[in-house]
């Protein structure tokens with residue numbers, strides 16, 4: 124790293140979020156000479172899978188995160204040490220649906236946004252952060268911890284020069300995919316229209332799509348490093364496996380704070396920006412990607 128290398132801080136709620144939602148973009152930034160710092164707010168101790176022998180799930184997931192970070196080329200990993208609030212989602216839950224666990228002290232959902240933001244802001248200052256990534260205001264799919272990360276990030280960049288990009292999913296793409304899947308008679312029951320309506324955000328001018336096809340192999344290796352969460356032939360957020368894998372080739376961000384636009388400039392300079400979706404978007408063939416690892420959520 125040179126003294127002038129731009130710095131991307133990727134703020135995430137749980138181990139594996141970094142790989143699924145931003146893994147390809149992280150690899151792209153590293154390839155372009157950026158220093159990437161991964162900040163994970165919880166150790167994901169409420170994730171799928173039992174504690175393994177004497178190793179609690181949270182400890183195992185921290186190890187998995189370090190392995191995934193190494194695959195992605197992340198320079199530094201910071202755990203903020205909050206408790207996972209558990210998957211208590213979404214009834215459309217815009218502001219994050221509270222779960223019994225999320226109200227317990229120690230969880231990220233129960234943490235004071237200003238306090239966590241102060242920690243993140245100090246870290247951003249130490250690193251000389253150029254850009255920060257977080258999640259859209261629905262936490263991509265309504266998870267309370269993700270919504271909290273959205274709030275923390277928005278607070279963290281206040282009064283700084285740091286650019287802010289919020290990971291999301293493009294609902295228009297999801298609708299096109301669903302239409303195509305239904306037309307083929309594929310598993311419509313697993314993917315009701317109500318699901319499409321509550322994942323990600325509507326397409327808009329502030330949204331950018333990052334093509335991570337060249338980075339996909341490393342992204343999938345990073346996803347697979349979270350082996351406690353990998354279950355083959357399952358689905359993620361209700362999406363059929365083929366569709367989920369199709370989506371992994373693209374990472375969407377809402378440009379919340381463009382600033383000097385250095386992060387967007389990097390994406391543009393490396394041909395990383397994908398064109399806006401059209402009605403003719405390709406729909407995955409039956410079984411496509413079925414051999415690849417899928418997370419349960």
Ligand SMILES: [Zn+2]
Pocket residue numbers: 136137140266269
């Ligand atoms: Zn998560």
